[in-house]
Amino acid sequence: MITPVPGPRSQKLVSQLSDIQNTGAVQFFADYDHSLGNYLFDVDGNVLLDMFTQIATIPIGYSHPRLMEALRKPENIASFVNRPALGALPPSNWVNKLKDVLLAVAPPGMNHVQTMQCGACSIEHSQKAIFMWYQRHRRGGRPPSEEELRSCLSNLEPGTPKISVLSFYGGFHGRTMGALALTHTKWVHKLDFPQPDWPIAPFPRLKYPLEENTRENREEEDRCLNEVRELMDKWAKIGNPVAGIAVEPVQCEGGDNHASPYFFQTLQKIAKEHDAALLMDEVQTGCGSTGKFWAHEHFNLPQPPDVVPFAKKMMTGGFYFKQDFKPTEGNRIFTTWTGDPSKLSMLDAVVDVIQEEDLVNNTARVGRYLMSGLYEMQKRYPGMVMNARGLGTLAAIDFCDAETRDKAIYNMKQKGILIGSCGEKTLRFRPTLMFQEHHVDIFTDIFDNVLSGLKK
Amino acid sequence: MITPVPGPRSQKLVSQLSDIQNTGAVQFFADYDHSLGNYLFDVDGNVLLDMFTQIATIPIGYSHPRLMEALRKPENIASFVNRPALGALPPSNWVNKLKDVLLAVAPPGMNHVQTMQCGACSIEHSQKAIFMWYQRHRRGGRPPSEEELRSCLSNLEPGTPKISVLSFYGGFHGRTMGALALTHTKWVHKLDFPQPDWPIAPFPRLKYPLEENTRENREEEDRCLNEVRELMDKWAKIGNPVAGIAVEPVQCEGGDNHASPYFFQTLQKIAKEHDAALLMDEVQTGCGSTGKFWAHEHFNLPQPPDVVPFAKKMMTGGFYFKQDFKPTEGNRIFTTWTGDPSKLSMLDAVVDVIQEEDLVNNTARVGRYLMSGLYEMQKRYPGMVMNARGLGTLAAIDFCDAETRDKAIYNMKQKGILIGSCGEKTLRFRPTLMFQEHHVDIFTDIFDNVLSGLKK
Structure with missing residues (x-):
């Protein structure tokens, strides 16, 4: 991470965009040219592990070579x-x-x-x-x-x-x-x-x-x-x-x-x-x-x-x-x-x-690994996170309240994890189908660190 | 024109598609790889002058080189x-x-x-x-x-x-x-x-x-x-x-x-x-x-x-x-x-x-030329076509009844003109912005021919 998110370049663009339309939902401006796989770049040069994937839409990650190829195919x-x-x-x-x-x-x-x-x-x-x-x-x-x-x-x-x-x-x-x-x-x-x-x-x-x-x-x-x-x-x-x-x-x-x-x-x-x-x-x-x-x-x-x-x-x-x-x-x-x-x-x-890559079984397997990490966090931070649940990597965990959840999301973003919320006090996981165990490890480390920082 | 429209290849594809969804609105299957400018190819090898352009959507014609270029631009x-x-x-x-x-x-x-x-x-x-x-x-x-x-x-x-x-x-x-x-x-x-x-x-x-x-x-x-x-x-x-x-x-x-x-x-x-x-x-x-x-x-x-x-x-x-x-x-x-x-x-x-090509003025000019052709048709076929009207090339002409209008559209399609209907008995013109006087001439000739064939 090079700057806070949103960084100065993002903030400048948000201000320009707000002359044209409401920008209340804009998180930051992204650099899609450089985004790759599970990693989203922003315009300030920060790199985030994307676990929300454009509201659950990016199936095989950013700039997948097979998508680039599909774009170029004459047919x-x-x-x-x-x-x-x-x-x-x-x-x-x-x-x-x-x-x-x-x-x-x-x-x-x-x-x-x-x-x-x-x-x-x-x-x-x-x-x-x-x-x-x-x-x-x-x-x-x-x-x-x-x-x-x-x-x-x-x-x-x-x-x-x-x-x-x-x-x-x-x-x-x-x-x-x-x-x-x-x-x-x-x-x-x-x-x-x-x-x-x-x-x-x-x-x-x-x-x-x-x-x-x-x-x-x-x-x-x-x-x-x-x-x-x-x-x-x-x-x-x-x-x-x-x-x-x-x-x-x-x-x-x-x-x-x-x-x-x-x-x-x-x-x-x-x-x-x-x-x-x-x-x-x-x-x-x-x-x-x-x-x-x-x-x-x-x-x-x-x-x-x-x-x-x-x-x-x-x-x-x-x-x-x-x-x-x-x-x-x-x-x-x-x-x-x-x-x-x-x-x-x-x-x-x-x-x-x-x-070809058996990705449906991949989400089942990585989902189990993610869930075991979430169960561990529930044990470590009782009263702060609870109700871990999921099917594959479509997983979630509740916070004690909305304020703590929103702070956790903000703090994770500053440490390079992009993740979404849903409901009143829930964190939702929506990574790509290419998400692997080592990505879970990156997330769990930072999640642990953020939760421990929020614990008073 | 090589076959009637829809031709045998189109008809076969319609029959296959009807196992998957309702095909009642399908006119024919198009060959977009070969379609160019104002001309739409079908899968049976027929070429039609397209004056309806995918329900008024194709602005600068099929496969315009600038669109091909936009697709390939790295940025x-x-x-x-x-x-x-x-x-x-x-x-x-x-x-x-x-x-x-x-x-x-x-x-x-x-x-x-x-x-x-x-x-x-x-x-x-x-x-x-x-x-x-x-x-x-x-x-x-x-x-x-x-x-x-x-x-x-x-x-x-x-x-x-x-x-x-x-x-x-x-x-x-x-x-x-x-x-x-x-x-x-x-x-x-x-x-x-x-x-x-x-x-x-x-x-x-x-x-x-x-x-x-x-x-x-x-x-x-x-x-x-x-x-x-x-x-x-x-x-x-x-x-x-x-x-x-x-x-x-x-x-x-x-x-x-x-x-x-x-x-x-x-x-x-x-x-x-x-x-x-x-x-x-x-x-x-x-x-x-x-x-x-x-x-x-x-x-x-x-x-x-x-x-x-x-x-x-x-x-x-x-x-x-x-x-x-x-x-x-x-x-x-x-x-x-x-x-x-x-x-x-x-x-x-x-x-x-x-x-660059001043296409808005182009539609104004070509629209006037199209209208003069339609006025001529009204004179030639009174009681059959009437009420020619338009702004630019967004033009229309009424028929005496829906049946005659629909026959005219069908007959024009067999002679290589694709055009749309609207309302109860109206023919609507929705060509590309690239439509020129010589395209109007092609249309007017065939329109004249079709109307004269419908006159009893």
Whole structure:
């Protein structure tokens, strides 16, 4: 570390940027030309071990040689310079790209996929696929009426139905209006924006260590599941039935809240009993960081979720869906670009590297090593850090309070560790899939040092 | 032309793609490797003069050498391989890129800009900027209450306010829930999706030729403006006041419906009188095709619109805004990626070419030539085509009915002209900014031939 972070060059740039837009969320300016692997450079010449990776998005590290190569491949050039309206005029290699890249890593049992731009619009269009499916079943085979076709243009019933999506407190699904309707984390995401009044259920708050709190945790999960049932019955009764349930396999932004396979299996059962779809939001949890390619593979669900949106590490947005959720008409799930083939060119290289280097098993192994380090810290600093938990390297640990957590993050940044927060007082780990044991050692040393400095 | 369009190779690929997703909107599979300038190749070896350009998105034609060069420039590599979380960790050259590229072509009087991903999310976040501005003024300086901060997490009042955006019949603003709420074109965009009940005003339907219908057109515009006033008063009275008015300078998807500078000037005045913002959606009309860089420059508004979303030809999404619409806290207008610097690397090259080759004046000149060709066709085929209209090359002509229009589009495609439709029976022209007089000649010849074939 050469300067404090943000350093003087970063601060100057922040001040210039603030003439153009709000900069309240800017941490520092990064030097991506020099960033490499797990290390992020800033404009003041500091080097940080990046354990937050651009909000969980950089799959195989900075400036990976295979990404540089993908950029230079003659067969990829057209995807970068001629962005198509994919839904109308797909490129000649599109079917093969979908098969070789996106379907090659599809969640077990799923073989339909739709590309999108980003996480939020993947959620938006997933919801639309669910609404169309729901209304099609409600109509029972009859075509939409003239009145439905006409009234929907004015946002009025019956063409604009009163149907809802159930979501969870602590859930985060994005910032556009439909995705935001399912998001319940911080006021900064939500205040002052009109939103539909849709049902919101509690998400389990498990007690750690899990093995010592089995009975209590099961009761907590049953409490939440019962509330889901009650809300679905209630919303059906008031004429705004639940067409789908939206849930993250791990609530990330909300505080890295986990639930058991039993919870998710029962949730799927409840959805089916109420003729609702199950939307499993894998935007942050997908693409290998949990020790499985998709986090919901940990749950042994009797059958696949109905729609699985993705983005972040997948580089492109999109969603997998079951056959029954395929729209029956063209132009219904459609945007101008409907995705970006250039991002799939990059993901192609990423998927190759993941498979060749067995990176999903890598995150499982390194995750175990990281967890053992976190358990050690809990022993060493009881009352300050607690509740270490994780799947693979998608891990977290709680602090005694937000202030101590934020100080720890700040102090770690000054010592060359970039890491993220979530929830009220949680530290979240989101390193690349290339993160290794020796990186864990670097982190643990500095974490130990920072915690000991915070201990009074 | 070697085969009918879609040819056998396209048809085979469509059949393969339909195992993975709905293909109802696919026209044919394109060969982007060989596409060049104004000409789009398909996988069957056919070459089409492209006058619809991937739904109005390809600014300087296919595979432009300057785009190929931008892709290879060493200083751009990091923007392609290391996509940042822009709102948190912007790249070192970001301030300069915003200034040199986006602010260099900003609408007159506007010097704030926020990048986004695509058109719809630019509209979504523009709306959020308007809602925050509106509520901030309503609060008159007091900070949000505890109750507001808490209730917004449950989508409930008072933190979730009942406020609305007024839009127009025939308007199209995108497909995500907030953008879709403003969209009123075809049922295929809208049916079966829950939507807020917000005010919708009529958009003027002018009579052509304009110079022969001055009095009637002014009456028509006044009728629409009066309805805007009435709706805003009514919605204020029922406790769901209008925070913003969303309008396109030319209603594109809705049928290339124009209104006069008087209409837009008065609309701005009405917005101000009602303390509402004016959102000028330049997603399709921006970036030079109208003979001005921004279409609303034709209207001589007394002051700039409040927010101006863009996308399509601009290659990246985003919106310009007035200082008063800058959020007062960080993290409020924010997404994981908050844009894509690699797209700005490409737009950098595009803006250079537009300036060096004076392409905005090019579209003005070629647009006049195109219009004279369309007037000639109206004379030659009265009763079949009518109401030719346009700004620059953003032009349109109506058919007697949808069936004849669709036949003409199909027949032109078989003769090597790719062109789009909009509204009920309109043909819309959306060529590249590089479109020249000799391209108009090719089009006019084939158009003449096709129309004469349709004449019974």
